[in-house]
Amino acid sequence: MSDRREQLARALAALERRVSTAAAAAGRDRRELTVVAVSKTWPASDVVLLHGLGQHDFGENRDQEARGKAADVASLLRAVAAPGPLRWHFIGQLQRNKARSVASYASWVHSLDRPPLVPALSRGAQATGRELTVLVQVSLDDDPDPGRGGARPADVPALADAVATAPSLRLGGVMAVAPPHRPARPAFAMLRDLSQRLRRDHPAAGAISAGMSADLEDAIAEGATHLRLGTALFGTRARVP
Numbered sequence: 678m679s680d681r682r683e684q685l686a687r688a689l690a691a692l693e694r695r696v697s698t699a700a701a702a703a704g705r706d707r708r709e710l711t712v713v714a715v716s717k718t719w720p721a722s723d724v725v726l727l728h729g730l731g732q733h734d735f736g737e738n739r740d741q742e743a744r745g746k747a748a749d750v751a752s753l754l755r756a757v758a759a760p761g762p763l764r765w766h767f768i769g770q771l772q773r774n775k776a777r778s779v780a781s782y783a784s785w786v787h788s789l790d791r792p793p794l795v796p797a798l799s800r801g802a803q804a805t806g807r808e809l810t811v812l813v814q815v816s817l818d819d820d821p822d823p824g825r826g827g828a829r830p831a832d833v834p835a836l837a838d839a840v841a842t843a844p845s846l847r848l849g850g851v852m853a854v855a856p857p858h859r860p861a862r863p864a865f866a867m868l869r870d871l872s873q874r875l876r877r878d879h880p881a882a883g884a885i886s887a888g889m890s891a892d893l894e895d896a897i898a899e900g901a902t903h904l905r906l907g908t909a910l911f912g913t914r915a916r917v918p
């Protein structure tokens with residue numbers, strides 16, 4: 678076993694214990710939770726190693742890096758007899774002129790936060806002939822930071838309706854990043870409320886993407902279904918992406 682494979686195997690096992698413990702503490706079934714391994718800044722070889730260890734969902738936040746990595750991973754996996762599924766989740770700030778590219782490799786987009794992205798993603802998904810699952814990213818900040826993205830809570834219903842009616846898009850639910858310098862749990866509780874309201878009109882849109890390496894327990898306690906975890910699996914990133 679290579680050192681890196683061993684390191685990733687240990688991190689995956691430790692993370693699994695953390696997630697299972699948090700799920701049990703919240704009275705939830707571990708099977709309701711999907712870990713998205715956020716591989717930004719890490720090489721395709723790490724993705725292939727983790728995939729071999731049973732990790733199937735990976736997240737990236739920049740189209741340029743993600744597109745190249747997705748292609749590299751696909752070619753590395755062609756050498757594997759029965760590679761099993763691998764899904765890419767796009768979790769970063771999305772530019773309209775990148776929507777087509779993102780739709781070419783991603784199965785999920787967690788970061789839809791403005792109306793013009795809807796037709797752009799829809800056209801991209803139609804061109805690939807696949808359905809793209811889209812989450813509406815919400816800002817939980819009183820003072821939204823355009824750098825982090827996220828729609829205002831009041832704008833979520835209209836965005837959700839637009840996604841739900843766009844060809845080749847499936848409305849999956851909501852996503853948020855906890856605001857910095859504040860306890861995460863009340864912010865995630867707000868996201869859970871928004872999700873409940875969304876599901877009155879869109880009963881199938883039950884996904885809640887919340888929780889990073891530092892706050893996954895709070896996210897699980899407040900109903901998260903998708904955890905976006907980088908540092909806890911890969912280690913500390915050398916550069917801030």
Ligand SMILES: *Cc1c(COP(=O)(O)O)cnc(C)c1O
Binds near residue numbers: 888890
């Ligand atoms: C980088 C990133 C993560 C993962 O953060 P960690 O703290 O490394 O777990 C999650 N969500 C988004 C949107 C990110 O950009």
